[in-house]
Amino acid sequence: MAELKYAEAVRAALAAEMQADEDVLIMGEEVGALGGVFTTTKDLIEQFGPERVIDTPISESGFVGWSIGLAAEGFRPVVEIMFSDFVLLALDQIINLGAKVRFMSNGQFNVPLVIRMPGGGGTNHGPQHSQSLESIFAQVPGLIVAMPATAADAYWMLRDSIRCDDPVIFIESKGLYFREKGEVDESEGPRGFGAxxxxxxxxxxxxxxxxxxxxxxxxxxxxxxxxxxxxxxxxxxxxxxxxxxxxxxxxxxxxxxxxxxxxxxxxxxxxxxxxxxxxxxxxxxxxxxxxxxxxxxxxxxxxxxxxxxxxxxxxxxxxxxxxxxx
Amino acid sequence: MSRAAEGRAGAGGAAATIDVDQALSLYRQMVLIRGVEVEIETLHKRGRMTGSFHSSMGQEACAAGVCAALRQSDIVTSNHRGHGHAVAKGIPIEGIFAELFGRSTGVSGGRGGSMHLHHRESGFLGENAIVAGGLPWAGGAAWARKKRGLTDVGVAFIGDGGFAQGVTHEVLLMARYWEAPLVIVCENNGLAHSMASERLFGEPGSITRIVEATGVRSEFVDGRDVIAVAETAAAMVEHARTVGPAFIECQVFRVKPHSLSDPDYRYREKDAGQAWLETHDPILALRRRLGEDQGEALDRIDAEVAEEVAAASAAAEAAPQTPVEAALENVYLTAELNKNG
Known part of the structure; x- marks a missing residue:
């Protein structure tokens, strides 16, 4: 049991799943040496190496599609979109491929992929860095839309999402990263869906x-x-x-x-x-x-x-x- | 060995040659692709098939030549004009016909149709109805194989229209950065629907030069010449397997309109496709090159393929239509999520 800030809980969940399963990869802009602009991947590259903590170019559509390819081959990529607003560049790959490939292939492929992104306001980042886009994704068959409100949920919902066999849009509240904190019991076990x-x-x-x-x-x-x-x-x-x-x-x-x-x-x-x-x-x-x-x-x-x-x-x-x- | 196929230097100076058996195999693939496309068009015209259809007639040499360089475990993604790639990669053609007929025996369960053929077993990951949309999948999947210590390569077929998409540029850079075993094959058929690619990119070969500037190894090949395509593909696939990404611009010609319903006489000469076929048909070109002494073997292939196509089409059509429940299946793997609203 430890008291963690919301951002620390995200990082702890990533570290726990990286530890538990070698097929879990982290991809995104600045997730490596920089450790993520909101520190959610801090030091993970030192712990797990650049083969598993993968800095991408600023090519959201390209690297999200690339991660779908990895996921369909059995890896479990966790992709970070730096701000949820940037996910709009990758909507084709998410909606037209990731969400549908299981259906389109009649179950030949599934996509165990988590796309994490800081959404919402509260950090003075302005019109192209503060939107709340979850309603778009809730419209799309094939996706799961997760939105943790607490540190414990940031931890357990992320762990659950990484273990999920279907694509998860995981929207973190950037306004909560350093303001919200709470007890995270790492021995608790999966929490599952439900309010x-x-x-x-x-x-x-x-x-x-x-x-x-x-x-x-x-x-x-x-x-x-x-x-x-x-x-x-x-x-x-x-x-x-x-x-x-x-x-x-x-x-x-x-x-x-x-x-x-x-x-x-x-x-x-x-x-x-x-x-x-x-x-x-x-x-x-x-x-x-x-x-x-x-x-x-x-x-x-x-x-x-x-x-x-x-x-x-x-x-x-x-x-x-x-x-x-x- | 015929004179035609003898002693050619492979692309990049590799000493690849195509022997007569390989040439006959390429011929068979092209005839099979042509036979499938003609059969589909006929079935549409008779009202026995529904859905969209983008014929690859005239482009057979690219699909056949490139896929001849691949192993079954190598992977392919394709596009809306992908039947030829699917056939060449080895999807059983009955499964293709069944998919287009909307039968549950179709490779995708009869729910995707012409632009959504998927067949994992033969390494055909899938077509994609979004132009260049399948490109990153091929890159990620090929890279996944490399990360697993395998030597498989990925091939992504796009068109000249696909080269105008931003994601193509993104994948080129990522493939180079991560040294992914990826071959991007750009079938430049001169028309992005109705837009002339020469106006957009310049003369054939210009796309090759644009890619060269990124540092990705790039070759231009005449897509009417299946032997040249096969040799170039062999060299580029080998490069991808051992070094890193490669790019092929294959100059082909779209014989048919963009799709069944496309009035192509509005943007090109009426019967342009038929006229091209009469002078440049890649199947007839190979027939001529193999010469008289192979005439009998080629005739036999023609007859066998015609029989194979007719039998597969009939068997596919006879299968039961996809049941209505199938519309709600296989959305999620997580069982509790298949609630379907």
């Missing part, structure tokens, strides 16, 4: 993930302290597969649903959760489904401007208060 209740409550079910989860908990705590609603905050962990059972169990208790995420609200995955609830949990709902996502503008680099765009704690509180008052 978890991050903060129990009785009045409103708040579905969130990744960096926004912490803002939801902060807002819930503030509301509770002020005598407001008791919010149950659910950490989805995976956008796909979507664990609706955990949400349904919570809704049976609270009868109110809010979905809060960092991607742009329009066409964001929150709409999928809301549509599912409207269609299958109608009898449980005592109010409208509240949605809150980023406004439909690019992400500005200054913190006070960014917080005007992505859900701030204040806007989350206001959304939940309104829903409680319905």
């Amino acid at each position: 978890r209740v991050a903060r129990p409550g009785t009045d409103i079910t708040v579905v969130s993930a990744a960096r926004m989860l912490h803002r939801c908990i902060e807002a819930a705590d503030a509301l509770a302290a002020a005598g407001g609603p008791s919010c149950e905050v659910i950490d989805l962990r995976y956008i796909w597969p979507l664990d609706t059972d955990t949400i349904a169990a919570s809704l049976a208790k609270t009868n109110k649903l809010a979905v809060i995420h960092e991607p742009v609200e329009f066409s964001g995955w929150g709409g999928e959760v809301a549509a599912w609830a409207a269609a299958s949990q109608f009898e449980q709902l005592d109010g409208p489904i509240a949605r809150l996502g980023a406004r439909r503008v690019p992400i500005p680099f200054q913190p006070h401007l960014e917080d005007e765009v992505v859900p701030s704690v204040a806007r989350i509180e206001a959304t939940l208060s309104d829903l409680h008052g319905y």
Whole structure:
């Protein structure tokens, strides 16, 4: 048991799987001597050598496709995209090949590949380094979309993803790398798919993930302290597969649903959760489904401007208060 | 040994020669590819096949010549015009026909069709319907073999259109950087759909020179001459096996329109394909070079292949259609994820 920062947990998971399985490779820009721009591969090249910790040229489409080739041959590459925004350069290889090759080949090939990328804001990197793109990947059959919110999940979800036989889009919250920390029990064992209740409550079910989860908990705590609603905050962990059972169990208790995420609200995955609830949990709902996502503008680099765009704690509180008052 | 195939110097000065048996084998491959393509076109025209179809007629010498240099364990990725590569790499043609007929006996279970032939057993990783999309797969897979201590090479077939894709440039650089055992074969058929490649790259051979500038060994070869292709490919595959990546620009000609529904008379002379075939057909060229004394053997090959194609096509068509449940299968290997929304 050790207390690790989120970035350290990622690194520890990589080291553990590299140790456990010689077929695990790390590839990406600056993952070698530099150790990753967010330190998530620090010193791994010294430990595992340049044959397994592989610096790539700045050719996202090329090296992601290359890693699909390695994966289809039985290696387990873990590819780092320096900022999730850069993954857009590799979408052809991910969506047209990696996600589909098992289907297209009728099971002759599978792709045990993890594509890690720091997503979201919170680090003042501006419009082309701060987007939340998970909803794009959740649309694609063949992919898994993992989004850890805690250090323990960064560790275990990454280990689970590396052991997974299908391609995983693993989106780390760059805003959590050095701010979020927690106990990581390396003897615990795989956690599997499924959401978890991050903060129990009785009045409103708040579905969130990744960096926004912490803002939801902060807002819930503030509301509770002020005598407001008791919010149950659910950490989805995976956008796909979507664990609706955990949400349904919570809704049976609270009868109110809010979905809060960092991607742009329009066409964001929150709409999928809301549509599912409207269609299958109608009898449980005592109010409208509240949605809150980023406004439909690019992400500005200054913190006070960014917080005007992505859900701030204040806007989350206001959304939940309104829903409680319905 | 015929005069034609005797004593040729291989590309790069290697002393590769093609003997008469090898020449007959190349002839058989070309005739087989031609037979498969003609049969598919006929079936489409009779309404017995659906889906898209990009004929490789006229380009047979490239597929046959390059794949003759490969072992079964070597790997190939191809593109939307990939039937010839699939045949030459050794996919049983009944499995190809069955895939195009949409039968569960098809090499991809009858769900991918013409542009999605995959056959791991024969080293044919797959076609790819995105131009140059299969290139990085070949690079990564070939490099994987090298990392495992094997001596297999990867061959990626692209077209002149594929040379315009950014990922081609990326893979060239990565292959050089990592000394991957990869041969990129660029079939320059002069047309990227309707765009003349001479306007984009310059005269044939220009692509070769662009690649040379990257430091990757690069050769230009006349794709009408299957012997020349086979010799060049042998040298380049050997280079990839022992040194590092290589590139072949193979000048070919697209006899048919881009696809079945393509009105190519809008951008080139009507019947340009037929006219070319009459004067430059690589199959007839080899026939002439092998000479009269091989006439009987060649006729026998023609007859055998015609029979083989007819039998494979009929058997493929007779197989049951892919069942509807198959549309939902093999998305994930992780069993609990096959929920299919």
